[in-house]
Amino acid sequence: MDQQNELLRAPRAVPAPPIPPAAGPPCAGTSPAGSGTRTPVPRPGLTLVTALLGFGLITLDTSVVNVALPAVGGDLGAGMSGLQWTVDAYTLALAALLLSTGALADRVGASRAYAVGVAVFTLASAACGLAPGLPALVGARVVQGMAAAVMLPASLALVREAYPDPARRARAVSLWAAGGTVAMAFGPVVGGALTSGWSWRWIFFVNLPAGLLALALTTRVTRSARRPAPLDVPGQLTAALALGALTFAAIEGGPEAWWALGAAAVSSAAFLLIEARHRHPVVPLGLFRSPNVAVSVAAASANSVAFYGMVFVFGLYFQQVLGLSALAAGVMFLPMTGLLPAVNVLSARAAARHGARLPVVTGQLVTVAGLLLLLYVDESAPPALVAALLVPMALGCGLALPPLIATAMDAVPAERAGTAAGVLNAARQTAGGLSIAVFGSFVADGFVAGMRAALAVSAALMAVVTFAAFRLGPSASGTEPAPAGTHAP
Numbered sequence: 001m002d003q004q005n006e007l008l009r010a011p012r013a014v015p016a017p018p019i020p021p022a023a024g025p026p027c028a029g030t031s032p033a034g035s036g037t038r039t040p041v042p043r044p045g046l047t048l049v050t051a052l053l054g055f056g057l058i059t060l061d062t063s064v065v066n067v068a069l070p071a072v073g074g075d076l077g078a079g080m081s082g083l084q085w086t087v088d089a090y091t092l093a094l095a096a097l098l099l100s101t102g103a104l105a106d107r108v109g110a111s112r113a114y115a116v117g118v119a120v121f122t123l124a125s126a127a128c129g130l131a132p133g134l135p136a137l138v139g140a141r142v143v144q145g146m147a148a149a150v151m152l153p154a155s156l157a158l159v160r161e162a163y164p165d166p167a168r169r170a171r172a173v174s175l176w177a178a179g180g181t182v183a184m185a186f187g188p189v190v191g192g193a194l195t196s197g198w199s200w201r202w203i204f205f206v207n208l209p210a211g212l213l214a215l216a217l218t219t220r221v222t223r224s225a226r227r228p229a230p231l232d233v234p235g236q237l238t239a240a241l242a243l244g245a246l247t248f249a250a251i252e253g254g255p256e257a258w259w260a261l262g263a264a265a266v267s268s269a270a271f272l273l274i275e276a277r278h279r280h281p282v283v284p285l286g287l288f289r290s291p292n293v294a295v296s297v298a299a300a301s302a303n304s305v306a307f308y309g310m311v312f313v314f315g316l317y318f319q320q321v322l323g324l325s326a327l328a329a330g331v332m333f334l335p336m337t338g339l340l341p342a343v344n345v346l347s348a349r350a351a352a353r354h355g356a357r358l359p360v361v362t363g364q365l366v367t368v369a370g371l372l373l374l375l376y377v378d379e380s381a382p383p384a385l386v387a388a389l390l391v392p393m394a395l396g397c398g399l400a401l402p403p404l405i406a407t408a409m410d411a412v413p414a415e416r417a418g419t420a421a422g423v424l425n426a427a428r429q430t431a432g433g434l435s436i437a438v439f440g441s442f443v444a445d446g447f448v449a450g451m452r453a454a455l456a457v458s459a460a461l462m463a464v465v466t467f468a469a470f471r472l473g474p475s476a477s478g479t480e481p482a483p484a485g486t487h488a489p
Helices: 044-065 066-076 080-108 112-132 134-162 166-197 207-218 233-252 256-277 286-288 291-321 326-332 334-338 340-354 356-374 382-411 414-444 447-469
Strands: none
Touching: 044 080, 044 134, 044 166, 044 207, 066 080, 066 166, 066 291, 066 326, 080 134, 080 233, 080 291, 080 447, 112 134, 112 207, 112 356, 134 166, 166 291, 166 326, 166 334, 166 340, 233 256, 233 334, 233 414, 286 291, 286 340, 291 326, 291 334, 291 356, 291 382, 291 414, 291 447, 326 334, 326 382, 334 340, 334 382, 340 356, 340 382, 356 447, 382 414, 414 447
């Protein structure tokens, strides 16, 4: 799951009204005035650091695992399908629950939801590091993803509550976003260093001190008020079932895949029926009547297929085909990820000056060109050349994505901005997870041939959405970076 003030909402099903600085019950260690102790005092800087720590953990765990996969497979005896589940268990749990965890955070209060999410995420990280086998690791990754889905909207809600002034809030969210981008960019390097220096288990143990610190800081953050927020439980359940069944079919294959596809089809039909009739659906289908929303969601999803799918495939390629260490493989990703923050800023400025269509179409064309260039990579390619060839693909994704998100947000009424953000983020995470499921199946039967098939599929999808992007209408956004988790591929 920021371009305008409406983007500074947490991605939740029902947006909440602005919160007074001292809203909610007193925080820990305080008492009402006149009792001899201090009353709660808003600490916006502390709140920002608290939210940033948690969001950094979420984004780190989307990229830190990829370069450790060969070591995980060797230690736990996991084949390609096991490695796919190690990544997708987290990504798809996060994607599925993002549809409704924003509303949950409203119901219980953002600070409470965030504290629970951080605590569960930290415990699940410990369980991942201690996992005795693949089933235990995948199960713990599911719990990690569920906790991350609670933390993500709650962390942004905390920042929004701490900064009632729109200008200060915009700067705070930009810092929050930048922190997430840095965590995602350096994730492969951190994962490679920990795996090479100690063990793949340390890519999960490293979450423990940061999680404990975030949890301790949460006790010093002013409690958030609770607000009425309806939940669409049937819609959430059918969406999760459809996504899980579709992923199972893509990863496992065989005769069971047909049963899984049937379950996915039935669940999808039930989901659409529920959303069409529910008073407060997690995915209001009317959103997609807007061409700007429909094109933006489709193009952002294709963007995730290209970016996350290639990070997964080339993380394995560097080690299994070229024979690099986990650390060297992580370093190979640094050129493509390290430049993303600057490209995000450039994209926002270009959209502000020329409108969204120019950076979107340009970025998508660059992505297509980068994917086609990677078709020439084989077993004998120099690692440095491959690292350089990954850069155009990643920069194209980084150029196109921020104005896509801004356009989708501008296309809906202000009171639906949070819902639209949740839908778009869930679609992107879903697309990224499914790309790993499909592309992993491609490379399982011959790595280089499968890698080229994955590149061709990604390029074709990007070409289709490039043509669709010409339908994008005017957008007033683009003056601010999109929230982290959305603006970085």
